[in-house]
Amino acid sequence: xxxxxxxxxxxxIRHGVSLGVVTGVTTNxxxxxxxxxxxxxxxxxxxxxxxxxxxxTEVLSxxxxxxxxxxxxxxxxxxxxxxxxxxSVAGVEATSRLAREGIKVNFTLCFSLNQAMLGAAxxxxxxSPFVGRLDDIGExxxxxxxxxxxxxxxxxxxxxxxxxxxxHPQHCLAAARVGSHIATVPYKxxxxxxxxxxxxxxxxxxxxxxxxxMAREGLL
Ligand code: G3P
Numbered sequence: 026x027x028x029x030x031x032x033x034x035x036x037x038i039r040h041g042v043s044l045g046v047v048t049g050v051t052t053n054x055x056x057x058x059x060x061x062x063x064x065x066x067x068x069x070x071x072x073x074x075x076x077x078x079x080x081x082t083e084v085l086s087x088x089x090x091x092x093x094x095x096x097x098x099x100x101x102x103x104x105x106x107x108x109x110x111x112x113s114v115a116g117v118e119a120t121s122r123l124a125r126e127g128i129k130v131n132f133t134l135c136f137s138l139n140q141a142m143l144g145a146a147x148x149x150x151x152x153s154p155f156v157g158r159l160d161d162i163g164e165x166x167x168x169x170x171x172x173x174x175x176x177x178x179x180x181x182x183x184x185x186x187x188x189x190x191x192x193h194p195q196h197c198l199a200a201a202r203v204g205s206h207i208a209t210v211p212y213k214x215x216x217x218x219x220x221x222x223x224x225x226x227x228x229x230x231x232x233x234x235x236x237x238x239m240a241r242e243g244l245l
Contacts, residue, residue, distance in 0.1 A: 026201045029079075029209035031189065033057040033068055037212035038075055049078040051131070051153070051189065051209040053109065054085065066102060073103035081131040081151070083109035084119075092119035100128045107151060109133040112140040117147050124148025131187065141173040145184045152177075153209070155190035156200070166190070171203035178204065194218050 029049035041047030096108040131151040132144030156166030188200035
């Protein structure tokens with residue numbers, strides 16, 4: 026499963042990329058506004074220059090024509106741009122039109138297999154089911170991811186599934202278990218994924234045992 030970072034924080038993106046494990050980034054207007062930045066284009070271009078793989082950024086228009094025009098402009102910002110289009114009726118039309126033009130779409134705000142089927146039929150390169158937000162309303166977000174993954178795999182569709190709205194490391198495990206192609210995770214979750222108390226105590230014990238040897242040999 027590929028790991029993307031779900032953030033617009035430059036420092037976090039640089040760190041994730043320097044670890045060599047983050048191969049893409051997803052952003053949205055909420056994440057960009059959280060960073061206190063107003064120049065949307067500048068922020069997205071900077072992210073694209075740091076990240077080796079796809080960088081998803083969202084349109085704000087709510088009608089198909091507006092989405093298509095916005096997406097065409099955004100697609101020109103960098104080679105690795107993917108345009109996020111919401112899973113609405115207008116979004117399906119915009120996705121179909123953009124896919125025909127060769128513009129990569131991340132079909133976002135997806136909460137059901139029905140929405141995903143239409144996104145895939147429209148030619149979306151990526152589909153993003155929002156796990157945490159489904160859990161928030163008492164549904165099983167990961168079950169939706171599992172259904173969508175099974176669907177695209179069964180029909181051998183070229184669409185990649187991004188488990189999004191990931192809130193904790195258990196979501197990452199579950200996404201991997203159901204075969205999600207990608208999980209886009211907040212920076213905090215990325216760091217939590219590598220944490221284990223036995224690793225910390227193991228490092229400490231190796232260091233202490235070796236120090237004892239060095240001390241015994243008079244080398245400390
Ligand atoms: O990738 C989608 C994500 O940004 C939404 O996350 O936590 O606001 O549901 P959240």
